[in-house]
Amino acid sequence: MGRIRARDTKPELAVRSQCHSMGLRFRLHRKDLPGSPDLVFPKHRLCLFVHGCFWHRHHGCQYAYTPKSRLEFWLPKLARNTERDKENEAALVALGWRVMVVWECETRNKQALQNKLSGIIERLD
């Protein structure tokens, strides 16, 4: 079976509450969509993933460090994660969805997160 993914993580809750306060309407974890996106904005045909920097390999991010030991375990595992992310994104795009990612490290600062989300939404309409 598939991976076990944490639901309702702190970064996810931060994104949700920010979207709420911006008056955006969304649904959570639509299981009928590839990758079960964390937030789905039907009006904008937008799927938003909130990705942990380590697990999803945020490029150039300090939190996406490479483990020092058990590389034979970690490297294939992390590679599979990014592969699956790419597959999910391609499948969603093929279904006519737009796909955006908010990284965990971008949710730590409230103002920065608000700017990021506003930027995403502005580009949509």
Ligand SMILES: [Zn+2]
């Ligand atoms: Zn990051």
